[in-house]
Amino acid sequence: MARRLTPRGEQRRNELIDFATARFAANGYHPTSVADLVDGLGVGKGVFYWYFESKEELFLEILRDGERALRRSQWEGMGDEDDPIARLELGIQASMDWWSSHRDLYVLIEFARTEASFASGIRKGEKVALGDTQKLVQQAMDAGMIPDGNAVVLSQAVLGVSSVLARTQLLGRKRPPVDVAAEVIDFCRHGLGGSSMPARARRSA
Amino acid sequence: MARRLTPRGEQRRNELIDFATARFAANGYHPTSVADLVDGLGVGKGVFYWYFESKEELFLEILRDGERALRRSQWEGMGDEDDPIARLELGIQASMDWWSSHRDLYVLIEFARTEASFASGIRKGEKVALGDTQKLVQQAMDAGMIPDGNAVVLSQAVLGVSSVLARTQLLGRKRPPVDVAAEVIDFCRHGLGGSSMPARARRSA
């Protein structure tokens, strides 16, 4: 695209993005037609195609903008802290704050992962997030702050707990981000926290 | 539907379900047309509507069958074990075994959650899974096997770790179910396992 926009154009474009984000999240990407979008805003269809090349391009832009904004939020949240575990916790807190004010993006990203045409972009974003997390986990291991283990798997688990509690507790019930972050952090630190008595569940491999 | 089928009909119906499951998972539900399905099997379009009332009904049936089969697998895996933590672990192991041989269902369920028309059914299934897990966690707390805490949140975290590692480790890289289950169990027991030294990350609420 890269069209030059006047302030008025910029505003209209943002209207379209905001409205589309809400409708995609509420009704799904495919069931939401371009006609739904322009009718919902009370404008002609040409407006849409003045600002976006296609419905798909708009969706990709929503995703890209969202991921970029989340990542920036996480970075700002971590500030200049240098303790890796503390950085992890600050990142989790920042994520929860961000998700709580961008609820729609969560649904959109989950959908995007399920369709071939969008999945590749999502995977790229997830690789970045995993890399960031993994680096912190590895640092914590090297510093002897946590026991050695598979940093990749542990990072995925941390991200998974963040993700699922963001969905259920933050977005589902509307619990305060700070509470949810505390629960995520707690679980990531200690799990269920039982004694190390091994259950007899281990099957013969 | 509830049509009576001859063995031949039963087989054709299963062909359709299997093929549709694969295509929906690979290309997405909406982008896969009924014409794609019948052409892919080399049959006429009427065949589809002989066995299913609509594309949507077929999809719902795939979801229902899948959830039912997973749940039954979990129950069988837990057997007559009565230690709640061991039951949890056996359930996790059974889930991993099941997902590893029903990879497509994972993607389908994730998609179904993102669209209003399917989400309600999925939520119901998730409530059941959460209820089962929560009961075990509560029993473990009552027995003093793990510290007291919010059983709902902890159960969601356990399910989240299972889910994310199933996706990334089991389905993504194709690690053996028994290994992935061990990692899930390990993280759920101890988290990252660091000392309880509190990081200074806690923000003023």
Place this chain on the structure above:
DNA sequence: AATCGAGTTGACCGCGCAGTCAAGTACGCT
């Protein structure tokens, strides 16, 4: 051999979709 119904065919229908475009309007600049 005749019958019957389960299973199959593919042309067809109406609709709503993404996307187009010729014409028009609002607005800043000179």
Place this chain on the structure above:
DNA sequence: AGCGTACTTGACTGCGCGGTCAACTCGATT
């Protein structure tokens, strides 16, 4: 006031979709 361009309109197009149906095949039963 006049001009250029950023923006807007909505009728229109072509297409592919989900779904229908009258006609047909095939195999089991009698």
